[in-house]
Amino acid sequence: MSKDTSRVRLTAGRVDAFACPVGKSQAFLWDTEAPSLMLRATPTGRKTYAFEARLNGATIRVGIGTSADWSLDAARKRAAELKQLVDSGQDPREIERQKQADREAKKAAQAAKVEADRLAGVTLGEVWSVYLEDRRPFWGERHYADHLKMSKAGGEVARRGVKLAADGTKPMTVPGPVFELLALPLRELTPAKVETWAAKHAQTRPTYARLCWRCLKVFLNWCAEHPTYAALLATANPAKTKRTREVLGKPNAKDDALQREQLSAWFAAVRQIQNPVIAACLQVSLLTGARPGEVLTLRWEDVNTQWKGLTIRDKVEGERVIPLTPYVAHLLAGLPRRNEWVFPSFRALSSDPATIKRREAKHARKGQTAPAGDVVQASASGHLADPSAAHRCACAAAGLDGLTLHGLRRSFASLTEWLEVPAGVVAQIQGHKPSATAEKHYKRRPLDLLRLHHERIEAWVLEQAGVRFESQSADAGKLRAVNANYVNS
Template identity: 80%
Template sequence: MARPKKSESPDLSQRVNLTVGAIERMTCPEGKQQAFLRDSEVPGLRVRVTAAGAKSFVYEAKLNRQTVRRTLGDVKLWTIEQARAEARRLAVVMDSGQDPREIERQRLAEREAQRAAERAQAEAEKLAEVTVGEVWTVYLEDRRPFWGERHYADHLKMSKAGGEVAKRGVKLGPDGAKPTTVPGPVFELLSLPLRALTPEKVEAWAATQAQTRPTYARLCWRCLKVFLNWCAEHPTYASLLVTANPAKTKRTREVLGKSAAKDDALQREQLPAWFSAVRQIQNPVIAVCLQVSLLTGARPGEVLTLRWEDVNAQWKGLTIRDKVEGERVIPLTPYVAHLLSGLPRRNEWVFPSFRSLSSDPATIKRREAKHARKGQEAPVGDVVQASASGHLADPSAAHRCACAAAGLEGLTLHGLRRSFASLTEWLEIPSGVVAQIQGHKPSATAEKHYKRRPLDLLRVHHERIEAWILEQAGIHFEASTEAARLRAI
């Protein structure tokens, strides 16, 4: 048989001595997806060409009556001698009864396992250095949907770094500058690695905080215990805790001590002095706010965030934003309605926060002219909004001054809520009625599952409570003549 010309494609049916020229001239026959050119020197070595013209070295042999084919590499990257050496190696492997494909899979699996172990080791080392502050941030974001805004703000406050210029209730220092705020109790722990938060660390922290602010430290300690319980249940952080809950130790509890139950409340005979002092407060918004707090028994925050849309003059009800149930509706009693009818409606809040600029007409006129020159709208009247929220933030200072004038030092805003509950004992009001008005969860089975008091039934008792308190305070009020003053607008 005549040898093919060097310009022709090699005969694929014959074994040939692989050369660069033969590989270059090799083409895939018409109508086929791929074809092979066998090497005459190393049995099993082939060059595969596809219909698209791609060429690669291939090793093919029989193992356990099955054809095993391994692609070695592209002809542009592998030399013929490299391909022959690899083919000889694979031939030795298969002669020993081993499948090179399985060997390769095992090698890849071992390599992947090693990489996974290295990644796990790196992640473990990184996790071991995670700080309490980093986990605290994750904790707050995870629990925020289940908390109220106030509870979330409390957690932010107790972990603040401090160092900010104090805004209120402080005296200027010797250099005439305001002092800065102190860090929150939890801030001291945030820089520690979570794995370093041991019971001894928490005990030392508690001992330090108990010296300056024991009450606040007890609150922060309770929040810290809840945080560490969350860590113990978290799949990522549970392994970092040295104990189930490092903050839950007898020593820490003893260092912080127990909080004494507060008993500040108005007695029946103190009502005239308290009402007289509160009604003399120059700011009518604060004066009304304090009286409403006593006559409704609501929490201070619930009263301060009361909106005008929550006041239903038609059906005589007040919608309270309840931290327990979300919201509750209590009666709008006559005297409370009378007090609210005298308040200005400056914004959406029933108790807005505004401060006086000046009561001098000439000053007000100059200010209006100044705003007119700038093309701005002058503040309404002689007041401007004082708080960022728009509502009264904390009337405690005014209340303390009024209580001092009346000789009732020590009475807090929450003491007014306690006073409402205590004073109802004089009238023998059912405890379930008082609890429903104040927003306490029912404690008895009958209260939980059977008794559902409508607003009208609550109004019977609530108006009786209000009338008795006003009577003891010496305040003459005719409900019938004042009923129509507060109306829906």
């Protein structure tokens, strides 16, 4: 018990009148009717009821509440309840702690149930957005754009590569294959539903469906490792089933490539393309063996005419420098410098007065100013987006149907076999990862050594194509191409 023991029969008046004496930090007033009940007062004027008793040889004190919140009768009743617990050998503090723990556990269980109910309705689309933002720092722009494309809703006016409808309007874009899964709750994505989805898209675009399926598998692997979404998966990875793989089929190895005897026809057709930017782009693609996207996104700052090098934005290594061979340098020297891109995307504007007047009126109705000059930027990026259409037309004229832009890269690698160029040299020029220990850890070829082989490759290709080309070393920077069908000087 407290040493300051002042006992009286507590009444409402005595409780109100009780105060802490000046100079003391606290004062106690014990009730004679309920001996374990005391009233504690502090210098601030706060008065609280408390219960104090002895349990197992030790003094325990349990707070009851303030005199403002508890009436005297209620405080006496609570003190009597606590006294019964102590008399039975129970510690009121432990009981209160257990009750508090039970309340917190119940509260946590309720919160978990609310979260579980919320997660039960989380759609694949919501998680897909989180996934893209989480992985974007580790992806290239092209890979990120591919994920956006396969999950697009469609319904936009098609911009290129389409035929007009009978009424003269352009068709609408179709949704990406992954889009139809986005509204599905993640926990409802079962192997059976993925198999049905795969079977549907395998009938129309099997190659693209396989790409989307591979990306979907990686996404679900990410979900399986995520602390929040792992519990929502029906299986470890609903997209990873034998049936889905069988439905989509195995990809056929691409074999489109130019043969030595086809080079003459290909060069003749490509150099007849009216757009000099596209014609140069296609020839550079073949003679460098670079990926189509690497060629299309070449900037003028990447062209080093002093040291004869081309800096390629490599999707694997970040960037690589390859030789700027004489004929490629000649092609680039003849291109217009309209913006930062080596292969800009511009279209010519009509100089007909009537056409110009109609164009100005059309822009005026939209509150815009008609473009001035003889050309206007044709793509949002400013560089060529996809020269495939022009390439297909040229190949059709040359009788080489089926040759793709990536087939030009494949052609470069295949044609070097005729010259027995070391495989490591070709891989370094094309940006392939080394395939042997010696290549990976020991061989470091400088640009001049690559140039020795690369210029030999270019000269041989031009020779087989019937393109006579001579670089005037005495007159640096001025190159001359001689051909029966095409002459530049």
